[in-house]
Amino acid sequence: MPLGYARGKTYHVRSVLKALELLQAFTPDEPEFGVTDLATRLGMHKSTVFRLLMTLEAEKFVQRDHTTGKYRLGIKLFELGSLVQNLLELRKVARPYLEELQERCGETIHLAVLDEGQVLYVDKLESPKPIQMYSRVGRRAPAHCTGLGKVLLAYLPPEEVDAIIARNGLKRYTDKTITDPRKLHDHLALVRQRGYATDIGEHEELIRCASAPIWDHTGKVVAAVSITTIGVRFDPRRMDELVHLVRETTAQISYDLGYRQGMSDASLRR
Amino acid sequence: MPLGYARGKTYHVRSVLKALELLQAFTPDEPEFGVTDLATRLGMHKSTVFRLLMTLEAEKFVQRDHTTGKYRLGIKLFELGSLVQNLLELRKVARPYLEELQERCGETIHLAVLDEGQVLYVDKLESPKPIQMYSRVGRRAPAHCTGLGKVLLAYLPPEEVDAIIARNGLKRYTDKTITDPRKLHDHLALVRQRGYATDIGEHEELIRCASAPIWDHTGKVVAAVSITTIGVRFDPRRMDELVHLVRETTAQISYDLGYRQGMSDASLRR
DNA sequence: AGATTTTGTTTCATAATGTGCAACAGCGCC
DNA sequence: GGCGCTGTTGCACATTATGAAACAAAATCT
Numbered sequence: 001m002p003l004g005y006a007r008g009k010t011y012h013v014r015s016v017l018k019a020l021e022l023l024q025a026f027t028p029d030e031p032e033f034g035v036t037d038l039a040t041r042l043g044m045h046k047s048t049v050f051r052l053l054m055t056l057e058a059e060k061f062v063q064r065d066h067t068t069g070k071y072r073l074g075i076k077l078f079e080l081g082s083l084v085q086n087l088l089e090l091r092k093v094a095r096p097y098l099e100e101l102q103e104r105c106g107e108t109i110h111l112a113v114l115d116e117g118q119v120l121y122v123d124k125l126e127s128p129k130p131i132q133m134y135s136r137v138g139r140r141a142p143a144h145c146t147g148l149g150k151v152l153l154a155y156l157p158p159e160e161v162d163a164i165i166a167r168n169g170l171k172r173y174t175d176k177t178i179t180d181p182r183k184l185h186d187h188l189a190l191v192r193q194r195g196y197a198t199d200i201g202e203h204e205e206l207i208r209c210a211s212a213p214i215w216d217h218t219g220k221v222v223a224a225v226s227i228t229t230i231g232v233r234f235d236p237r238r239m240d241e242l243v244h245l246v247r248e249t250t251a252q253i254s255y256d257l258g259y260r261q262g263m264s265d266a267s268l269r270r
Numbered sequence: 271m272p273l274g275y276a277r278g279k280t281y282h283v284r285s286v287l288k289a290l291e292l293l294q295a296f297t298p299d300e301p302e303f304g305v306t307d308l309a310t311r312l313g314m315h316k317s318t319v320f321r322l323l324m325t326l327e328a329e330k331f332v333q334r335d336h337t338t339g340k341y342r343l344g345i346k347l348f349e350l351g352s353l354v355q356n357l358l359e360l361r362k363v364a365r366p367y368l369e370e371l372q373e374r375c376g377e378t379i380h381l382a383v384l385d386e387g388q389v390l391y392v393d394k395l396e397s398p399k400p401i402q403m404y405s406r407v408g409r410r411a412p413a414h415c416t417g418l419g420k421v422l423l424a425y426l427p428p429e430e431v432d433a434i435i436a437r438n439g440l441k442r443y444t445d446k447t448i449t450d451p452r453k454l455h456d457h458l459a460l461v462r463q464r465g466y467a468t469d470i471g472e473h474e475e476l477i478r479c480a481s482a483p484i485w486d487h488t489g490k491v492v493a494a495v496s497i498t499t500i501g502v503r504f505d506p507r508r509m510d511e512l513v514h515l516v517r518e519t520t521a522q523i524s525y526d527l528g529y530r531q532g533m534s535d536a537s538l539r540r
Numbered sequence: 541a542g543a544t545t546t547t548g549t550t551t552c553a554t555a556a557t558g559t560g561c562a563a564c565a566g567c568g569c570c
Numbered sequence: 571g572g573c574g575c576t577g578t579t580g581c582a583c584a585t586t587a588t589g590a591a592a593c594a595a596a597a598t599c600t
Contacts, residue, residue: 011321011550012328013587015558019286020329023350031355036576045560050578051281058282059290060385069577073354075385078392080293081351082408084343085301115330115345122348138352281579283558285587306547315589320549339548339596546597557587564579570572 018044019052023061023073028139032070081138087113090223091123093256094214098125098225101249105242108133108228112141114152117164119143122223131230133207144170144184145177147199147211148224153184154191155213155221161188176202196243206230210242212250217258225250288314289322293331293343298409302340351408357383360493361393363526364484368395368495371519375512378403378498382411384422387434389413392493401500403477414440414454415447417469417481418494423454424461425483425491431458446472466513476500480512482520487528495520 025038033041039049053071056062060076082088094111102109102125111123119141126132135141143149143164153161162181170179178184191197199209211226227242295308303311309319323341326332330346352358364381372379372395381393389411396402405411413419413434423431432451440449448454461467469479481496497512 010324010328012325013285013289013321014585015283015285015587016289016322016325017329019283019289020326020331020346024329024346026350026353028353031353034576035578046577047561047579048559051283051558052286054280055282055286056290058280059287059294061290072356073350075354075357075383075390076290076294077347077351078354078357079351079385079390079408079410080296080343081347081349081354082406083296083298083301084345084348084351086342087345087348113345115349120345120349136352138349140349284556285558304547305549316548317550317590318588321587542600544597544599546595548593548595550593551591553588553590555586555588558585559583561581561583562579563581564577566575566577568573568575570574 015052018042018048019056022049022052023056023077026073028136032065032068032072034070038071086222087122090214090257094123094223094225094253097249097252097256098123101125101225101227101245102127105227105245107242108135110135110148110226110228111223112148112152112226113223114143114149114156115140117143117168119146119149119152127228129230133228133230142168142171142173142203144168145173145199145202146226147197147209147228148226150188150191150197150199151211151213151224151226152221154188154197158185161185173203174201174205176200178202196247198239198243200234200239206232208234208239210239210246212243212246213254214250214257215254215259217260219259219261222257225253285322288312288318289326292319292322293326293347296343298406302335302338302342304340308341356492357392360484360527364393364493364495364523367519367522367526368393371395371495371497371515372397375497375515377512378405380405380418380496380498381493382418382422382496383493384413384419384426385410387413387438389416389419389422397498399500403498403500412438412441412443412473414438415443415469415472416496417467417479417498418496420458420461420467420469421481421483421494421496422491424458424467428455431455443473444471444475446470448472466517468509468513470504470509476502478504478509480509480516482513482516483524484520484527485524485529487530489529489531492527495523 022038022042025033025042035050035053036046039046053062060074062071063074065072098109098111106127108127109125110121112119112121121135121137121139124135124137143153165181170184172179178187196210196212201207207228208231209226209228211224213221214223214225216222225246227246292308292312295312305320305323306316309316323332330344332341333344334341368379368381376397378397379395380391382389382391391405391407391409394405394407413423435451440454442449448457466480466482471477477498478501479496479498481494483491484493484495486492495516497516
């Protein structure tokens with residue numbers, strides 16, 4: 001299997017591209033569409049959209065809602081989505097450790113990867129506490145202002161971080177959000193040096209979070225785990241505790257994935 | 271939105287159909303393919319497959335493995351798959367009850383729907399016991415010889431059951447498997463009358479299972495829950511207990527989904 | 541190490557097929 | 571009960587997907 005190919009021209013099948021584009025129009029906030037609605041949104045012709053939908057429906061990639069007659073994402077996507085191998089293995093390995101972590105700290109736990117320069121939640125364990133975080137498996141969050149995101153960015157080559165900044169920008173969410181590229185780079189260096197990231201209201205005012213990276217057997221950071229709490233006052237000692245807990249967890253998961261270096265006792269000492 | 275359309279001719283976009291077919295070639299057992307391999311399996315031409323893969327890769331519906339260069343299902347499918355609305359809501363509502371059920375019985379819990387006449391696992395809570403069942407969210411199991419499947423079939427119109435039998439057959443797995451259509455129909459009538467199904471080694475010798483249906487607000491059975499145990503000896507009293515527990519759970523979930531009838535105390539009394 | 545097979549990539553001509561247009565048909569809404 | 575919406579269908583045309591064949595990079599075998 002030759003890997004080093006130039007991949008010169010792009011041989012894309014247009015109708016397929018349209019179909020895939022169509023599928024991506026569906027979001028958690030807008031889970032269903034009619035034919036005309038989709039057509040105008042995507043700038044495609046009504047009949048094109050109609051035929052694409054019929055095709056996708058035939059294979060259960062979309063399905064019609066019985067009552068409204070509108071189209072939604074279909075069960076086949078659920079089936080295929082749960083087969084995405086690398087995430088599947090990651091989740092499987094991580095699960096028991098995340099459950100243990102959840103029990104030990106009683107807070108909400110997230111497992112996430114970086115995709116398109118954004119945080120993509122891969123697993124979530126909810127805190128039994130009444131106040132819940134607005135997040136969901138399969139959803140995305142910005143990287144530059146979340147604990148998970150900063151950890152995942154920290155182990156990327158700086159030029160890739162720049163590319164992500166160029167593409168996604170550094171939107172300000174609170175007065176704590178880092179919006180200066182230089183400062184972000186400096187901060188990421190600190191995260192890398194420490195081996196963990198914290199977030200104290202950089203994305204949402206009351207959210208506090210401690211996050212640490214997961215390495216795979218090749219020594220690459222492939223995911224991150226976070227503990228999220230909601231708190232009015234900032235308690236440094238509690239944060240230290242959470243940092244210690246996540247790092248312990250991610251060290252174990254990394255070990256299970258075959259990671260075998262640098263993970264000395266020293267790096268776990270707080 | 272007109273619903274009652276005849277849907278006469280099928281306006282399928284062939285290249286899209288091929289792309290979808292291609293995606294479905296990936297299974298848990300064969301998660302990655304090369305171009306040529308896929309082409310021969312699907313009976314498509316090498317260049318066609320190549321271009322389809324390039325297109326799918328561009329939108330992250332497939333991705334290449336860094337080391338082998340082969341193609342796997344991509345992260346976009348994971349993202350879209352976790353947005354499939356009806357399953358998402360079902361899972362969300364059911365989760366807490368399933369967790370409670372898991373704690374109360376200490377066994378493996380499954381949540382499943384019927385698709386293509388098969389059981390499709392939608393959620394799974396693993397027992398802490400060392401011996402694990404071979405099942406996974408997103409995978410499928412036959413309907414005629416599993417507790418979940420029999421519950422889901424039981425509330426279908428008989429002609430639909432026949433259609434499923436015609437399509438999928440009634441494969442024998444053990445000497446307990448029901449392979450006669452007539453006997454299956456009779457058995458399903460019993461399941462419907464009782465409001466639950468059991469499975470004592472119909473699919474796999476040592477597997478015992480108790481399952482009950484979930485109704486939605488329209489009064490339709492949309493899913494089923496099961497408790498699975500592994501046991502050498504059959505203990506009727508333990509089974510009665512499990513049946514009671516699942517039924518309690520599914521009654522609660524159905525209520526949360528807005529189901530409001532027939533679910534009298536009587537039907538819960540054992 | 542060299543020869544051979546295999547696998548992925550590219551080009552190109554041709555015919556297939558996806559597309560836009562325009563018309564039609566249910567459905568809901570005033 | 572008519573008006574406007576949305577989904578559906580037929581058709582002609584040109585776009586574009588496709589298969590065949592050639593090429594290149596790996597992998598495999600000798």
